[in-house]
Amino acid sequence: MLDYTITTENSAAPETEPQRQQFFIEKCRLYVEDFRIRTGRTPTANIRTFGCQMNERDSEKLRGILAQAGYELTEQEDADLVIYNTCTVRENANLKVYGRLGYLNGLKKKNPLMRIVLCGCMMQEKEVVEKIRKSYPFVDLIFGTHNIWQFAELLCRMHESRSMLVELWESTDQVVEELPAQRTYAFKSGVNIMYGCNNFCTYCIVPYVRGRERSREPKDILREVEALAADGVVEVMLLGQNVNSYGRTLEHPVSFASLLREVEKVEGIQRIRFMTSHPKDLSDELIEVMADSEKICPHLHLPLQSGSSALLHRMNRHYTKESYLALCEKLRARIPELSLTTDIIVGFPGETEEDFQETLDVVRRARYDSAFTFVYSKRTGTPAASYPDQVSEEVVKDRFDRLLALVQETGKEQISRFTGRTMPVLVEHVNTQDPGLVTGRMSNNLIVHFPGDAQLIGTIVPVTLTECKGFYFMGEQTIG
Numbered sequence: 001m002l003d004y005t006i007t008t009e010n011s012a013a014p015e016t017e018p019q020r021q022q023f024f025i026e027k028c029r030l031y032v033e034d035f036r037i038r039t040g041r042t043p044t045a046n047i048r049t050f051g052c053q054m055n056e057r058d059s060e061k062l063r064g065i066l067a068q069a070g071y072e073l074t075e076q077e078d079a080d081l082v083i084y085n086t087c088t089v090r091e092n093a094n095l096k097v098y099g100r101l102g103y104l105n106g107l108k109k110k111n112p113l114m115r116i117v118l119c120g121c122m123m124q125e126k127e128v129v130e131k132i133r134k135s136y137p138f139v140d141l142i143f144g145t146h147n148i149w150q151f152a153e154l155l156c157r158m159h160e161s162r163s164m165l166v167e168l169w170e171s172t173d174q175v176v177e178e179l180p181a182q183r184t185y186a187f188k189s190g191v192n193i194m195y196g197c198n199n200f201c202t203y204c205i206v207p208y209v210r211g212r213e214r215s216r217e218p219k220d221i222l223r224e225v226e227a228l229a230a231d232g233v234v235e236v237m238l239l240g241q242n243v244n245s246y247g248r249t250l251e252h253p254v255s256f257a258s259l260l261r262e263v264e265k266v267e268g269i270q271r272i273r274f275m276t277s278h279p280k281d282l283s284d285e286l287i288e289v290m291a292d293s294e295k296i297c298p299h300l301h302l303p304l305q306s307g308s309s310a311l312l313h314r315m316n317r318h319y320t321k322e323s324y325l326a327l328c329e330k331l332r333a334r335i336p337e338l339s340l341t342t343d344i345i346v347g348f349p350g351e352t353e354e355d356f357q358e359t360l361d362v363v364r365r366a367r368y369d370s371a372f373t374f375v376y377s378k379r380t381g382t383p384a385a386s387y388p389d390q391v392s393e394e395v396v397k398d399r400f401d402r403l404l405a406l407v408q409e410t411g412k413e414q415i416s417r418f419t420g421r422t423m424p425v426l427v428e429h430v431n432t433q434d435p436g437l438v439t440g441r442m443s444n445n446l447i448v449h450f451p452g453d454a455q456l457i458g459t460i461v462p463v464t465l466t467e468c469k470g471f472y473f474m475g476e477q478t479i480g
């Protein structure tokens, strides 16, 4: 901590956003400059992101602010500023954070200038913040999901504060746009189209930590996509907890399908993806827009959660096994190339062997390319946490293993349909294991590794899929 305060008057800070945050970014630059004078080096900053694409995108925004403030961003965890952008969707996400905090304390003892910041979904839980205050008093700043755009201002206040600074909002209807972001990839980007969730699936904590559903205005989204395209982005991923209900709460309601039609018109954008689709809200209009589009990727992540209609009812999902399967058939009939992926929870309270068999049955029939499988995790404050008949650990483990085996078997069968075909591939990076290979993604979201070099990154090239390795392919670039 600095032992004096930089004396730009905070009262000079504009009241309106985002100008106010710009003011504080400039003020952060003074702290960075001061650090440099005292130590002879630029302060480093490291952000570690847990959880979903929303958090990834939020971290890009935090990085953008840090870069403008003059910090040197690093992958090393022994940085001068360490930020954990946390997730709390399952208990093991929380445990990982607690596990790392002790280690960070050790680093801080060696570097007294080090500052530790915690933000993200986990911080929106009162018990978590109490626990950190009590057991991890060396943390310098805590903020939540609703006021993440205040990062620059909070960073300045942290430098001026001698004790842990905690700034949490219970909710908000304020969305502050037009702040800088530093993208992980030059050629692709997530774009938030909505925040929060109103669905209250009975197992899920997200609505409690991310607040009520708020959609961004289409014009703001389009302006952001246009700016990204102008900056070399070819692929956008539209982000929301339930994109299919996009636009319903706007003053002038618009459908997700019509937003997609507009995004499609943006020149330079070649691929459009979106996450996540709730099956209950997937409209025929969306299927039509997808089927007719050149740019919307033929991939749909359609979380199943369970194949048992009784369990789906208790999960508050608003669809049945039959309606889910019928939706898959309708999608496949209209979009024959479609790749389907899903999320499945095992061991929801009261899940019987018969319920579980229904899940296996859907996995056999829906023909997923891949599936994320999760063990049910009890989240304090959610309705399901107090349901009787929590399933024993042994039973869950056995079901989880059986589900995983089936998902792997059916996934491999399903994706091997592409073997031998030549597909356009967006090259993402040099292969992490073999520098003679690059790794890219097809429009259906499948991964392929093939011989190539860093020059290919960000370009779309034709690749022949020579060998299916289960969840991914090996290939050869097709020239000419």
Ligand code: SAH
Pocket: 089, 090, 203, 204, 205, 206, 240, 241, 242, 276, 277, 278, 303, 305, 343, 344, 345, 374, 375, 376, 377, 378, 379
């Ligand atoms: N909004 C998305 C999901 C966000 S959370 C949707 O509705 O599909 C991502 C996944 O985490 C969920 O699809 C679910 O499968 C899983 N998940 C959420 N809460 C969970 C819990 N309490 N235990 C285990 N898995 C959970």
Ligand code: SF4
Pocket: 197, 198, 199, 200, 201, 204, 205, 206, 207, 241, 242, 278
């Ligand atoms: Fe959670 Fe359900 Fe909302 Fe997805 S739709 S974030 S699973 S409450």
Ligand code: F3S
Pocket: 050, 051, 052, 053, 054, 055, 086, 087, 088, 089, 121, 122, 206, 209, 210
């Ligand atoms: Fe986790 Fe928050 Fe995403 S709880 S899954 S990071 S919305």
